[in-house]
Each structure stands twice: as C-alpha cells, then as structure tokens.
Amino acid sequence: MMHRIGMMLPALLSVSVLLQCSEPEETPPPLTRYTGDLAELVSRGKLRAIVPLEPIAYLPRHGQHVTIAYDIARELAEALKLEPVLVKVGDFSEIMGKLLEGEGDIAVASLTITPERQKQAAFSVPYMFVDEYLVTKTGGKIPQKVDDLAGMEISVRRSSSYYQTLVNLRRQVPSLRIRAAPETLNIEALLDGVASGEYEATLSDSHLWHALSSYYDSLTTSLVLAKGRPIAVMMRPEDTVLKTKVDEFLLARHFTRERQHEFTDDLSGLIERGRLRMITRNNALTYFIHRGLQVGFEYELMKKFASEHGLRLEIVIPKSHAELLSYLNEGKGDVVAAAMTITPERQKAADFTRPYNDVDEVVVVREDDGSVNTIRDLAGRTVHVRASSSFYSTLMAIRDSLPGLEIVTLPDDMETEEILAGVESGLYDLTLADSNLLDVERAYGMRLKAAFSIKSTTLGWAVRKSNSSLLASLNEYIRREKGGLYFNMMKKRYFENPRGIARAKDSTRVGISGQLSPYDDIAKKYAQRYSQDWRLITAQMYQESKFNPEAVSWVGARGLMQVMPKTGLQLGFENLEDPDEGVHAGTKYMHQLIRRFDHEIPIQSRIHFALASYNVGYGHLLDARRLAREKGWDADVWFGNVEQAMRLLSQPAYYERARYGYCRGGQPVHYVEKIQSLYDAYVEVLDTAQ
Numbered sequence: 001m002m003h004r005i006g007m008m009l010p011a012l013l014s015v016s017v018l019l020q021c022s023e024p025e026e027t028p029p030p031l032t033r034y035t036g037d038l039a040e041l042v043s044r045g046k047l048r049a050i051v052p053l054e055p056i057a058y059l060p061r062h063g064q065h066v067t068i069a070y071d072i073a074r075e076l077a078e079a080l081k082l083e084p085v086l087v088k089v090g091d092f093s094e095i096m097g098k099l100l101e102g103e104g105d106i107a108v109a110s111l112t113i114t115p116e117r118q119k120q121a122a123f124s125v126p127y128m129f130v131d132e133y134l135v136t137k138t139g140g141k142i143p144q145k146v147d148d149l150a151g152m153e154i155s156v157r158r159s160s161s162y163y164q165t166l167v168n169l170r171r172q173v174p175s176l177r178i179r180a181a182p183e184t185l186n187i188e189a190l191l192d193g194v195a196s197g198e199y200e201a202t203l204s205d206s207h208l209w210h211a212l213s214s215y216y217d218s219l220t221t222s223l224v225l226a227k228g229r230p231i232a233v234m235m236r237p238e239d240t241v242l243k244t245k246v247d248e249f250l251l252a253r254h255f256t257r258e259r260q261h262e263f264t265d266d267l268s269g270l271i272e273r274g275r276l277r278m279i280t281r282n283n284a285l286t287y288f289i290h291r292g293l294q295v296g297f298e299y300e301l302m303k304k305f306a307s308e309h310g311l312r313l314e315i316v317i318p319k320s321h322a323e324l325l326s327y328l329n330e331g332k333g334d335v336v337a338a339a340m341t342i343t344p345e346r347q348k349a350a351d352f353t354r355p356y357n358d359v360d361e362v363v364v365v366r367e368d369d370g371s372v373n374t375i376r377d378l379a380g381r382t383v384h385v386r387a388s389s390s391f392y393s394t395l396m397a398i399r400d401s402l403p404g405l406e407i408v409t410l411p412d413d414m415e416t417e418e419i420l421a422g423v424e425s426g427l428y429d430l431t432l433a434d435s436n437l438l439d440v441e442r443a444y445g446m447r448l449k450a451a452f453s454i455k456s457t458t459l460g461w462a463v464r465k466s467n468s469s470l471l472a473s474l475n476e477y478i479r480r481e482k483g484g485l486y487f488n489m490m491k492k493r494y495f496e497n498p499r500g501i502a503r504a505k506d507s508t509r510v511g512i513s514g515q516l517s518p519y520d521d522i523a524k525k526y527a528q529r530y531s532q533d534w535r536l537i538t539a540q541m542y543q544e545s546k547f548n549p550e551a552v553s554w555v556g557a558r559g560l561m562q563v564m565p566k567t568g569l570q571l572g573f574e575n576l577e578d579p580d581e582g583v584h585a586g587t588k589y590m591h592q593l594i595r596r597f598d599h600e601i602p603i604q605s606r607i608h609f610a611l612a613s614y615n616v617g618y619g620h621l622l623d624a625r626r627l628a629r630e631k632g633w634d635a636d637v638w639f640g641n642v643e644q645a646m647r648l649l650s651q652p653a654y655y656e657r658a659r660y661g662y663c664r665g666g667q668p669v670h671y672v673e674k675i676q677s678l679y680d681a682y683v684e685v686l687d688t689a690q
Helices: 005-022 038-044 068-079 092-100 161-170 187-196 206-215 240-255 267-273 297-308 321-329 344-349 390-401 416-425 435-443 468-481 485-496 498-505 520-529 534-545 565-571 579-595 603-616 618-631 638-648 666-689
Strands: 046-052 083-089 106-112 128-137 153-157 177-181 201-205 219-235 275-279 288-290 293-295 312-316 335-341 357-366 382-386 406-410 431-434 448-463
Touching: 038 046, 038 240, 046 068, 046 092, 068 083, 068 106, 068 240, 083 092, 092 106, 092 219, 128 161, 128 187, 128 206, 153 161, 153 187, 161 177, 161 201, 161 219, 187 201, 187 206, 187 219, 201 206, 201 219, 206 219, 219 240, 240 520, 240 534, 240 603, 267 275, 267 468, 275 297, 275 321, 288 666, 293 297, 293 666, 297 312, 297 335, 297 468, 297 485, 312 666, 321 335, 321 344, 321 448, 357 390, 357 416, 357 435, 382 390, 382 416, 382 431, 390 406, 390 431, 390 448, 416 431, 416 435, 416 448, 431 435, 431 448, 435 448, 435 485, 448 468, 520 534, 520 579, 534 579, 534 603, 534 666, 565 579, 579 603, 603 618, 603 638, 603 666, 618 638, 638 666
Parallel strands: 046 083, 046 106, 153 177, 153 201, 275 312, 275 335, 382 406
Antiparallel strands: 106 219, 128 201, 128 219, 288 293, 335 448, 357 431, 357 448
C-alpha cells in the first residue's frame, strides 16, 4: 500500500518548518508588472522568481534534492546581489504568461527546454538532465515497449513537456489516448491519482520519481519514454544580459569546488580531503591575478606550505575584511593569510601563528604635506580607516589625548591601496598603513610619504582555536622559512623588485581591470554559443598558451587553445593563430567532447573528462574509466577516482592491457587540476571585484 502523508504528519511538520526557514521571504505578487534586463532588476534591487506553489511535500528518504527550484532562486539572487522574491504559481499553465507579462523575472519550475517553449522564451544552460518515466500501477499488464501503449490513457498537464512527448508517441501508436489533467495538479497529485485508480498512468521526471517512489508501493515504472531532457531556467528572450549571468551562475554552481561545504577539522582532515583553503583579500599585498596567473606574497608562501603537505591550495575571498575571521570560524576556509596584524582583540577570536613579518603602522600624508611630523600633529585632523582594521584600534587608543582628532570609518570592502589613492588625490586627509604596503605604492609612483611611525606591529596567519596541529605545522614552517632564501626572495619580488611591484599595480590586474585576459570578449562570445563558461575557457586558454596566440607546441598544436592543425581543419578552421578562430576552434572541440559523455554523468565530471580528453585523447580517458571500475573506484568522478586510474596508465602492468596503450598519466591529471584551480580563482576574484 501507498504510504500517505497523513501518516507522517509530525515528521513533515518539522520538515515544513525547516523549508520555510531556508526559503527567501515570501511576498505578495507585485501589483505593478514590469519587464527589463538585469540593469532594471538592479535598479529595483529584487529578483522575482516564478516557482511552483509548494516544494515536494514528501520527506525524501535518500537525500534527493527536491527543493531545487527554491534553492536556485535564492542562490542566484545572492550571486546577483539582489533580494529574492518568490512568485508562487499554482496553475502551471500560467507560468509562461506571468513571465512574459512581467510578473516575474525568471521561472524556475523544473521546466524542460522544448522547441515550442523556445519560440516564446529564452532558456539558460541546463542545470540538470532527466528521463521521462511512464508510471503505472503494479499488477495487471505493465507496458514493456512503446507498442504496448496501444489503447492506454495517460494523464498529464497540457502545459507540461510530457504532453508533447505523448503527442509525438501517438504518431507511432495512434490508439494512445492523452488525457489533459488539471493545470493545478503537481506530480504528487498525479501519482496519487494513478495510485487511487483515478488515472490509468502518468509521466514523471526521473529525479522526482527517485525522490518519491518509496512512498508508492503500488506504482512502478516500466518504460523510459524520453531520455536526457534538459531542465533549465526560463527568461524573457530580450533579457540577454540576465541570461548571460544566469548561465555563468549555473555553470559555476556545478563546476566550482564544493565551497558551500563547511569544515572545521584540523590538519588531518585537510590531508584527507587533499586541499587547504586560504582565506584572503584580493589586493597588491596578499593575492591577485595578473595576466591569468595567481600571484601575491601571502599566496606564494601559503602555496609552498600546501605543496609540502601534498595539498591543493584554494582561495576563498570574503566580501569584506570584517568577515575574514568569521569565515574562518564558520569553516568556510582553513587559514587566514591576509597581512593581518596580530592584536589582542583578534586573538580572542582565533589563534595566530608566530609572526612571519614585522612592519610599522605609519601615518600617511601627501608628499608635499609637511604639517604632520609627530603624534601631537594629529590633533584637529581627520583620519580615514576601515573599522575592522588594526589601524582603527590604534587610533581609538590615542583619540582622547588628541583634541579634535576625527576618525572616519570607511567600508570594510575597501582595500588599503584604495584608501591611499584617496589620500593622494585629496579625497581623504590622512590614513594609516603598514609600512611595507606604503613602500610598494611609493615605488610605483604614488606621491605619498610616512609622516611618522605610530608603532611596530607583527603580522601572522590565523587558524581556529581547535586546530592545534595546523597551528603547530604553520609555526614550524615559519620558523624554518622566515629569513631563509625562499622567504627573502618573495619579499624582494613583491616589495623591492620594480618589476614585481609593477605587476602588482598593473592596470591589467583583475582586481583593477575586471578583465582576465585580452581575449575575454572572444571567450564570452563562444561560451554563449556553445553553452560553456567563459571563465573556464579562459583558464584553459591560459594553461594552453599563456594567452599567446602565436604559441606552437613541440607536437605542432597552435594558437590560444593549442589545437592541432588537423583537428582544426576537421572543425572548419585554418588560421588557428587568429585569436577569434583559435578560441572558436578550442571551444567547439570542448563542446563536442563534453557531449560524448552520457548526460547521466554529473556535468562537472563530464567537463573534467572532456578536459582530460582534450589534453591526452578521448581513448585514454575511456581506458582510465574502465580501469577505475576494475579498481572499485567511481568511474563517473574525476578527482580521487578516474584521475588515479589515469596515473596508472603509465605503468606496464596497466597500459599493456589498455585498449589505447601507454599514457603519460600524470600530464592530464596536472592539466585538469591546474585548470580547475585557475577557474576557481577566476570565479572567486571576479565575484568579489564586482
């Protein structure tokens, strides 16, 4: 017998409360309809998402994700820095009309991309692929093939993609009867109808059936009537900028490493996961991206530490300086490395390593300002600093002894280099800065000087108070490295060497320009054409050619994406050194490779497999997946599974019985890892730079 919801009321009430807490606050549908692209939404500060009236009401027994529409609406609004507003619709046939008439901005309701819908609306890249199952009662004659549908009546909503599936099938089986069910019925109600005998059969998406099937002992699925149907977000066709941003969000949602997971365990946990998450800021002192490459003083030091422990270094950038320690304690990262001064207040929130650098906090004035020479000269002056900075604490400690000293706090997402630029331009009177950063700005030509030093301070890295092993390991690393060859080389590169300083202040730096490469527009154009993420294309472009369109490899691959001339000709391209043709060829080839893998494999795995195939060949990837199955590893997951098998293909015991023979397995492993890391960094930096 079917387990009904009434028998589970106490548990479901708890689930309902949890769902309500996690959803965006519901507001009544707006009285005024309006349309407009992303700029219009930003001006109003809201993203209105048309969603089904209620999420699935059953308690999922195996962790299936059944509130995905609500989750996407909330997460997308957060990514766009807009307030999420749910426009709940009970009649599914009204969704398209409400969207086009301006009652919502997007529709997220498990909508399949169909030719009929595409005539009126635009769709994002798919966020999942589903099969369409025939659902009937157990017992009696159960259809096993399409011809068995003869004479059967199947009930579905006319507005659903299922209806068109059945219309197409009726050409093969003319006696198939289609019953138009009420548009207010969701999949639960239709399944209830089949279970009770009101309906003979219905259709269900595979992901919904897997979530609900355990509650319907009397129902079964015997036929797949459509395979690999793409589910996407629906938008108005004229909202092209919004569509681009939605596509970027959905692709990044799948392909960035699982940053939403929070971990607070110690060094042993980091080693088990194989990664170290560095919480930092995007500035000239700590971490930045220059011409596609991740660099920065703190980054270089932390990268060496991670490498010594066999860890992949990942970058996490909070929206502001004030969130650095909260990110740490919430488990969103493992160590704060952001040129952070060790203060008693901060030591209450986290443990700090031994100092790795010693600096002075200096009062900064314009180069021609001779009015400030001692601490007494701050009386009657205005000093601008961030409230979360150690400079603010320093000033608050001396404020009462200096009549007329005014301390003005600036936004916590501002970098000190921005504040220094404000002092130089006359926007701000005075500020405080660490002496090493001021030296960088002065070396680059800023007309500033240190009036005097208020105090000497020390910089350290912060870890959670419970992570004693990580703290001890970092302390040992600093003890060994501080003052050594590598440490001194990095200090000279970033604080003394003119070329290093010029790189930090280069207008092409992503934090300044908002551009990853000179070829961003080309990458965006072909990313849109082939439903890919332009940031991933750019990461692959950097790994292939370091953004050199005239690059030629030792085997003859050419251009920004290092496509072999023979492959280029097969794709329709002759001049691979031309940036437009080179990027087009590489993106089209990646598109073809991704499509070669079954849609049931998660999209992130298909992209990883396509990258490995791009680098070493599709055949070797197939060998690695076969070997992974033999070893009992997951052949649908790259990291920690297929990548391990790929490494083995360089050993005679494995490549001698592989269909495609010897493979330098470490090469594609490094290739995929490097592109994944660059992509993660590009997404992180661009998100915080917006």
